[in-house]
Every structure is written in C-alpha cells, then in structure tokens.
Amino acid sequence: MITQVEQEWDSLKKDYQERIQSAKQYIQTGKIVDSKDTVSLLEAVIKSGDKVSLEGNNQKQADFLAEALCKVDPGKIHDLHMVQSVIALDSHLDVFEKGIAKKLDFSFSGPQAGRLAKFVNDGKVQIGAIHTYLELFGRFFVDLTPRVALIVAYQADKDGNLYTGFNTEDTPAIVEATKFKQGIVIAQVNEVVDKLPRIDIPADWVDFVIEAPKPFYIEPLFTRDPALITDAQVLRAMMAIKGIYAEYGVQRVNHGVGFDTAAIELLLPTYGEELGLKGEICSYFVLNPHPALIPAIESGWVKSIHSFGGELGMEKYVSERSDVFFNGPDGSMRSNRAFAQAAGHYALDMFIGGTLQIDKYGNSSTATASRVTGFGGAPNMGCDAKGRRHATDSWLKAGEEYSTNEQLIGDLPRGKKLVVQLQETFREKLAPGFVEKLDAWKLAENADLAIPPVMIYSDDVTHIVTEEGIAYLHKCSDMNERMAAIRAVAGYTTLGLEEDSNETLTLRQKGIVKTPEDLGIDVSRANRSLLAAKNMKELVEWSKGLYEPPAKYRNW
Amino acid sequence: MITQVEQEWDSLKKDYQERIQSAKQYIQTGKIVDSKDTVSLLEAVIKSGDKVSLEGNNQKQADFLAEALCKVDPGKIHDLHMVQSVIALDSHLDVFEKGIAKKLDFSFSGPQAGRLAKFVNDGKVQIGAIHTYLELFGRFFVDLTPRVALIVAYQADKDGNLYTGFNTEDTPAIVEATKFKQGIVIAQVNEVVDKLPRIDIPADWVDFVIEAPKPFYIEPLFTRDPALITDAQVLRAMMAIKGIYAEYGVQRVNHGVGFDTAAIELLLPTYGEELGLKGEICSYFVLNPHPALIPAIESGWVKSIHSFGGELGMEKYVSERSDVFFNGPDGSMRSNRAFAQAAGHYALDMFIGGTLQIDKYGNSSTATASRVTGFGGAPNMGCDAKGRRHATDSWLKAGEEYSTNEQLIGDLPRGKKLVVQLQETFREKLAPGFVEKLDAWKLAENADLAIPPVMIYSDDVTHIVTEEGIAYLHKCSDMNERMAAIRAVAGYTTLGLEEDSNETLTLRQKGIVKTPEDLGIDVSRANRSLLAAKNMKELVEWSKGLYEPPAKYRNW
Numbered sequence A, B: 001m002i003t004q005v006e007q008e009w010d011s012l013k014k015d016y017q018e019r020i021q022s023a024k025q026y027i028q029t030g031k032i033v034d035s036k037d038t039v040s041l042l043e044a045v046i047k048s049g050d051k052v053s054l055e056g057n058n059q060k061q062a063d064f065l066a067e068a069l070c071k072v073d074p075g076k077i078h079d080l081h082m083v084q085s086v087i088a089l090d091s092h093l094d095v096f097e098k099g100i101a102k103k104l105d106f107s108f109s110g111p112q113a114g115r116l117a118k119f120v121n122d123g124k125v126q127i128g129a130i131h132t133y134l135e136l137f138g139r140f141f142v143d144l145t146p147r148v149a150l151i152v153a154y155q156a157d158k159d160g161n162l163y164t165g166f167n168t169e170d171t172p173a174i175v176e177a178t179k180f181k182q183g184i185v186i187a188q189v190n191e192v193v194d195k196l197p198r199i200d201i202p203a204d205w206v207d208f209v210i211e212a213p214k215p216f217y218i219e220p221l222f223t224r225d226p227a228l229i230t231d232a233q234v235l236r237a238m239m240a241i242k243g244i245y246a247e248y249g250v251q252r253v254n255h256g257v258g259f260d261t262a263a264i265e266l267l268l269p270t271y272g273e274e275l276g277l278k279g280e281i282c283s284y285f286v287l288n289p290h291p292a293l294i295p296a297i298e299s300g301w302v303k304s305i306h307s308f309g310g311e312l313g314m315e316k317y318v319s320e321r322s323d324v325f326f327n328g329p330d331g332s333m334r335s336n337r338a339f340a341q342a343a344g345h346y347a348l349d350m351f352i353g354g355t356l357q358i359d360k361y362g363n364s365s366t367a368t369a370s371r372v373t374g375f376g377g378a379p380n381m382g383c384d385a386k387g388r389r390h391a392t393d394s395w396l397k398a399g400e401e402y403s404t405n406e407q408l409i410g411d412l413p414r415g416k417k418l419v420v421q422l423q424e425t426f427r428e429k430l431a432p433g434f435v436e437k438l439d440a441w442k443l444a445e446n447a448d449l450a451i452p453p454v455m456i457y458s459d460d461v462t463h464i465v466t467e468e469g470i471a472y473l474h475k476c477s478d479m480n481e482r483m484a485a486i487r488a489v490a491g492y493t494t495l496g497l498e499e500d501s502n503e504t505l506t507l508r509q510k511g512i513v514k515t516p517e518d519l520g521i522d523v524s525r526a527n528r529s530l531l532a533a534k535n536m537k538e539l540v541e542w543s544k545g546l547y548e549p550p551a552k553y554r555n556w
Helices: A011-026 A035-045 A063-070 A090-097 A110-121 A133-140 A171-179 A231-248 A259-274 A291-298 A315-319 A337-346 A393-401 A405-409 A440-446 A479-488 A501-509 A536-542 B011-026 B035-045 B063-070 B090-097 B110-121 B133-140 B171-179 B231-248 B259-274 B291-298 B315-319 B337-346 B393-401 B405-409 B440-446 B479-488 B501-509 B536-542
Strands: A051-054 A080-083 A101-106 A126-130 A148-156 A184-192 A208-211 A252-255 A284-286 A304-306 A350-354 A357-359 A418-422 A463-466 A469-472 B051-054 B080-083 B101-106 B126-130 B148-156 B184-192 B208-211 B252-255 B284-286 B304-306 B350-354 B357-359 B418-422 B463-466 B469-472
Touching (some): A011 A035, A011 A184, A035 A063, A035 A184, A035 A208, A063 A090, A063 A184, A080 A090, A080 A133, A090 A101, A090 A110, A101 A133, A133 B337, A171 A184, A171 A337, A231 A259, A231 A418, A231 A463, A231 A469, A259 A291, A259 A350, A291 A536, A337 B337, A393 A418, B011 B035, B011 B184, B035 B063, B035 B184, B035 B208, B051 B171, B080 B133, B090 B101, B101 B133, B133 B171, B133 B337, B148 B171, B171 B184, B171 B337, B231 B259, B231 B350, B231 B393, B231 B418, B231 B463, B252 B259, B259 B350, B284 B337, B291 B536, B304 B337
Parallel strands (some): A051 A080, A051 A148, A080 A101, A148 A184, A184 A208, A252 A350, A284 A304, A350 A418, A418 A463, B051 B080, B051 B148, B101 B126, B148 B184, B184 B208, B252 B284, B252 B350, B284 B304
Antiparallel strands (some): B463 B469
C-alpha cells in the first residue's frame, strides 16, 4: 500500500558541484578570485529563481558584491528571491529595478524606506514578509535557506579563512545556513593577508574570496551627538530613570537607537548617581557600543555589554575595555547579531526605545504608507518572551502588576518583560505620535501583506513615556482602561484631546498614570546641564582619547 | 560633580593570562595536554566561585572532563556555579555532592531528575533557574558568562581546531560566550588527527585539547521503537493529523520526543497519504534525525530538516540524504542547538509534544515534587512567538480563531503559533494526566524557586489531544469556557469527572471540542497495522540499510 519514491537525494550537492565547476576558471590560487572577474563569477554560480542572501547588516555592507550583482545579465539571471537583513544601499534596490531580483524577505530598510515603498507600489518588489532579525535567521534554517550567500569580512587568508572581527554581525548565521545546505558562499574582503588576527569563519565554509577595490561601506548608525539632545528628551529620560529603571530595579537592558535613550545613558553618572542607583540598575547591556554610554562605563556603572554589531570609531575604546565587552584573544570585539538577539529576547529585563505611531489601543509601528522601514530587532526584544523561565526582581514585579494574568493563565504567577515606548506627542513636521489607526493598515493594503506590519503590539507594551507622564499600561484592568491611560499621556494630539480629566485623575490615584509631579521630578531641572557629556568632544575626553568619532561628528 | 573611577579595564585578561601561565607546564605540544594531567590542569585554571560550563548536551557529554572535575581538591576549588544545558550523568551531580560546585543554572535533567530533587531538598544544590535552552544561551552573553568551558568534540588537530560534526549541538554557543569574555576553553576529543574532515570551531577559540581515554558518552535520546507504539497512540496520532495538521495545513513543525509523535511520523506515508495530505503538511521540520521519520522521508514528504543535535545510528543515513538535512562539505551533518531553537521559536507553525501534568486552566509541567526534570526546548518552541511578524496560512488561521485577541490588542489581526499537547488521561502507574493543581507548586517551595516551574502556560496552548477528543482551547471566549473544554477531554480523571455533558455538547456544537466521531475518524481502524514501519527492522529496511540502530534496539 505504500510506494517508496525513487528520488535523487543529493541533487543540491550535484548542482553545487556543477556551479563550482563552471566558476573554476575564475580562481587564481586557492579560493581567490580577482575582483575584475566578480560579475562573471556571479553569473557562473547564481541561477534564476535562487534565494540569495546579499549581506546587508545594520552596519557593514557587502557593497562591492551588491554592485556586481546589479551588473549581471538579467537575461541570464532573473527572479532572484533576496533574503537579507537590511536594505540599506541603492544597489540593494537596483537589483529589483534591473529585473534581476523579484521577491524580498527582510528585516530593516531605514535608509531605503521611501524608495522601497515606491518599488512596492510599482510592483517592482514583491515583499514576502518584514521580519525581526532572529526570525529571519530562523527561517534561513527552515524555508528561506539561501542558495548563494554574498558576504563581507575585513580580511581573508589565502585558504579562505575569514576575519569578521568587530563587525561580525550577521555573517555566521548567513554562512552556516547556506554552506551546510550545499549552498555557495562568496566573500568580499578588504584585504587578503598571510595571517589573520583570528579566525571568525573557517575556510571550509567559504567557496570564493574577492579582495574588493575599496573597503566595505559601514554606517555609524548608533552614534548620537549629545549636542543635539533637547531639554524635553532630558525630561523624558529623568522620568524613565526614576519612574521605571529605579522603580523596577532594571539591571539588564537594551536601548533603542534614538536621542531619548542616549539622554538616559548620559544621565546615569549624574542624575542616576544622585538617586543612588549605581549598581542597582543598568549593570548589563545588550547593545551596540554606543558612544553615549562611555561616561557611564568610565564611571563604573557597567559590568557587561554584548553587541549585535560594531560602531565606527569605537574600535580602540572597546578593545581597551575587555572587562566590559566581548573581545577575542586578538583584542578586537566579536559582535554577533544572532546571539545578541537571543540574549535580547530572553535575558533582558527591559527593552526601551522610540516609535513613529502609537494607536489608541497601544499598538505601535514605524511603517507608514510611504515608508517601508521594517523593524530590525524591535519585535524580538520588544515583546514578552513567553518562553522565558528564569526570574529577576523586575520581571517578577511587572508580572505581579499585570492585571490580565489571571484571565490568561489562572492562579499561576508569571513575570513579564518591561517594554517601554518613549514617544513625543508630536514628532518632526508636527506628525502626531498618537493616532486613531496606524498607517500600517494602508501599507498592508499597498504591499499586499497578510496583516498590517506592527512593530510592537499593545499587549507587549508595559509603559509609554511622553512629556506628559508615564502610562503604566500593564496595570490596566481591561482595554477601556488601557485606552484611557494612553489618552492621558497623548498631549494635544487628537487622541489626547479626547482625555477625560476625571478619568485621568482616577488613573493617577491608581498609579496607572504618573506625571512628573507624581514622580517627584522638578521639571525646572530638566535641561541639558544634567548630561554627563554635552557634545562629541566631551565623549572623546571621557574615553581618554580612545573613542575616535567619524569625521562628520568632529566639529571641534 | 562627576567622579571618574580609577579602574582596571583588563582584569579578566590578566586573570586569564595568570591561569594559562600556571597551566603551561601541562602542555605537550601546541595545545595538547595528556589525559593523565587533566585534574592538574583543571586545578590550575579553575578558581573557587567560577561560573563553569561543563558541556552536557541533550545527546553528547563531556564525560571525561566531568569525571575529572569530580576529582579536583574541594579544598582548593569549591562553590563553583555550574551553567550547563543538561544534567545527565552521575558526575554532573557528584561535583555537588563533593562540595566542588554549589549553584546550578540549567535546562534539562531527565536522567538525573530524581537525584537532583533529592540534592535540592538536602541543600546540596542551589538552583538559580530552570531555563529553556535558548534562554540559557542568551544569559551566557549577559549575566551567566562562563569563566571556564569544558567542552567535547569528535576530533581536534594539533593546532586545536575542532570537528564537532553531526553532534555539534551546544558547542558553538558555549565556546563563543566563554572565549570572547577572556574565559578558558578546554576540549576533550575522541582523537587528535592530522587533518579534520572540516573545522567547526577554530583553534583560536580553544585553549587546551585533551584526547580522552575513550570516546565521549552519547545517548540515542530520540529513538522510538515502533514495536512499542500502542493502538491508543495511533488513535491520538490520527486525530492530530486529521483534526490539526490537515485542518490548519501545518507545513513547519517540531515534534516532541514521545511515542505519540513517533506514531504521527509513521502514519504520514499511510493515513496521511490516504487523506491526500502529501505536500500539504509536514514539508519542513526542525527536529533531531528521528529514525521514525525515515518512511516519510523515503516517501518524499520532507523537504528540509534542521537539527538541534544528532541521533546515534543515523549518521550514515543523514549523510546520504543531503537534500533534506544540513550537511557540511565533508558529508556529515552539522547540528546546532542555538540556530535550531531560534528556528523552532520563530519559523514553525506548530510545536506538538507530550507533558506529565495539565492543570484545570491548561498550564502544564513535567516537574513534580520528587523529580526536577527541566524543560529543554519545550518552553521556547511551545510558546507563542510574540516577536514573529511573517505570516503563514496556519498561523493566520489560528490567530483568527483566537478569541482573546481583541481584548489584548484591539482590532488588529495577528497570527498565533499552534501549540499542541498530546496527553493520555492516565499515564504510567495510573498517574492522572489532568490535575487540579500542578506538582510544580510543591517543587517551587522545596527548591526555593521564585515561581512554580511551568513548561507551557495555558495562554500558549491551542490544542489538547486525548483519547477522548481534541479541545481547541484558543477558540474559548474566556477562562471558564477553557476550563470546561479541558474537562471535556480529561476522561476519568477527577477533573474529567466534573464534566457537564450539556456543556460539552455545546462546546462540540461550537467546534471547540471534537470527538473522534466529530472528526469522522473510524476508531476501529486505529491500530498498529496503520504504521508505515512496525519495528526497528522495518525502519532499517526503509532506510535501505543506511540506518544503523544502536545494539539495544537490534532485537531481530
């Protein structure tokens, strides 16, 4: 009754060998291919319809390979399915414009968000889904395994071993998924050397190495000039420190990329010290090496930082702070996005960051109809890690306060991750931070997505901080109370104007809404003079000259 | 106002160098240490109070190093904090008995569960927390970074490169966390060779290599003899296939370790084929290489399997099925628990497995007062991945049916992972599968845990399958209805006897409870004759002789 299928079981392997065979002609010695042969190499090893992972990280970019991919003959190679973390460069979308690629599964597209939205509208890009990083890496091992990976490293040796060092980022995840499913791995490197500082990716996992004509592109994405921090941001930072960090004893945390969290970092050695919080909060971070954290590190606040990626200019500082960062035997850091995101999901007490829009229920998104930005790591870190089983004080306290717990799981106690949204009621160009309905609905329609792309869902958010106050959302007994708490901190937005002052008073009495006054914060002190460093120069001084900011930040 | 702290920033590095220095005398050539010097080496590099990760995986064990650790002088080395996935061997607890170790953070302790409970009661072990694997790995990069890692590989070369191959499992996660925070990595290997099949761990990441006197211990943990599958298990498997797999079109799945899921695997080429489900369900697995899956693979059901670890006897079969498994250029598989768990959390439509106890609310646990078993990967895979943002049909359907959605997030649509518990109403020795209150409460008290250790929480469970029927819990409108649905499938347990037959009828009409009859399943067909393979010999035949079961399973 059962029929055994006559099937080839090594078709991928045979296909791999055929592709490698047809690329042999471009190899000089070992695994080295001359950069002038890059396009020919790609045409030899890539086939139409392939899933291709073009390494686009949050910081470093395989830009030379990206440009080469744009030059392949679309008559020969088309309908590629790009599976990559970040759409950052023009070339990342040019491959779609040229008809070489068709489908896209990704995580983040900040710098190309507007153009991507246009491409989607014009039908040039078919979006599979917008993922959080670790989710995309997970799918690499299930149903989105790359056939070809185009990756990037600082250095290779002649055998093909790679040094990815400070900016290791996504490389290990991409390479492992590709190479161990009989795929092809091509690396662009800044230089081929005799001996690497250390080996990050073994040569066995790499098929071809190309010395690119110039070093790979890298973006200092997490550098915030303290000179640009506003008094309003200082106020929100003070409120967050006193009303959340101190209140819950938050020890393990990830900060978002914005100025609000930079302000928090710069207030630790001043306002934090004044509140007696040193050692009580912020001992462990999962975070890129933010320059704004230098004063807190130098003041002895921080025990450990594990990083997703590097940050341009922080190489030497990080190397000299090996007690804090994860540095290799050679002295340079090894970032690793996969492990940092696993830690960010499971080992943190709190995720805190900004967003573009929050709806009346508390759902938030950075996607708008004209900008497909993606979410990066936010959904992974900014959600309650339901699989978490270890307890910390802050996790237990948030869980005890979570009033929906009994409806969900009965009489069992359970903790909850703190997920904090820092929000201006009005952002740039007076765009309201609170809206009736997220623009994500429109985007879903335009891009033919199954559901609106939400960055953080309401049931995961515990706190919203605006200049009006803090809403402790998880304490709300039902959706109506939650919506009232959101209105209470939504300021002069349309949503905020629907606030009922009696209702807000009740929420304040319940401790669900707290104004600066309720928190005992003297608003007159909320100004830039509280920052431990007020500009880039002071950050460099704090670092004892070890931090070397990129030229565009050197304004002194 | 700010005081900069005078601080050493490389104390870990100096400490590392001191330890290495005092161990230099034991090195023969390169990184090789003679096995007879192992205890001396450990006494040289480990200090009291260290966090030590002794590699204990689900399958392979660093057993030689574990035994050596038991022989160090407790006068010199004591109060170690063990941070390791699995407590499997006597030696894993002997280090506590001997006063060498004091605290334990871990994930799973199946084989030592009874003894561990006793140690906890006697105050010999202080449990930090019971984690799910990926959570523990995450903490390795935050607040549980090992100072010393004692790991295990098949082979090393003279430089210290390691081949972990088929059973790579946890090794990359442990080594990366340890070595990049200036920790010390010691590897036991089965042999030192001139040339490795491939490099899994670069030599730069390893400090010492010891050729152990005998090959490392490994357990065939996922091998289920089809001869032991009962008719009741066949019935539950039929119900799961028709009532869940087919109903939701489940394509991406992880199966637990039990006989119920082995039965499901063995029904795919028979009952599944008959229902026309080939290609419609079970194309992608995250799973160890279960022998029971061989008939489905050979019948062309499976596109891809990524594995946490290996399975003894499956080496050759997996090597010859490179289209399906993740094999390296050398032909052997590379398992990787960290990536498989990331995939298991984020890329699967369904987690299905068994448990020991389910309470009246639907919370389940394998922990009892006298057995501290831990959970392994279950909490990570058996929870709703709140950070997930990509849609599949089954995820969307479960989300649409989830009646609590609006209370939690308003009018936004969201999917939900299918989390299925297969449960006998009475297990071995007539222990009830459904209870008023979980034994986990008592355990929490005995072990001084902050909260009862729950494996899967009620709000994550979508389905419970017993011989009585399937409860579609996520469809229930509130906790009362959920409790009624649980009673309806709880059989003759005390909980089940509280069933109200009118209430159950209403639930059946709503499609919240379905009996075999409701599902259109002919119970008389539910017997072993439906299994694609009925014993180990037939599995070997299906594999064309490639599967080589361990001796204890060779009964023909």
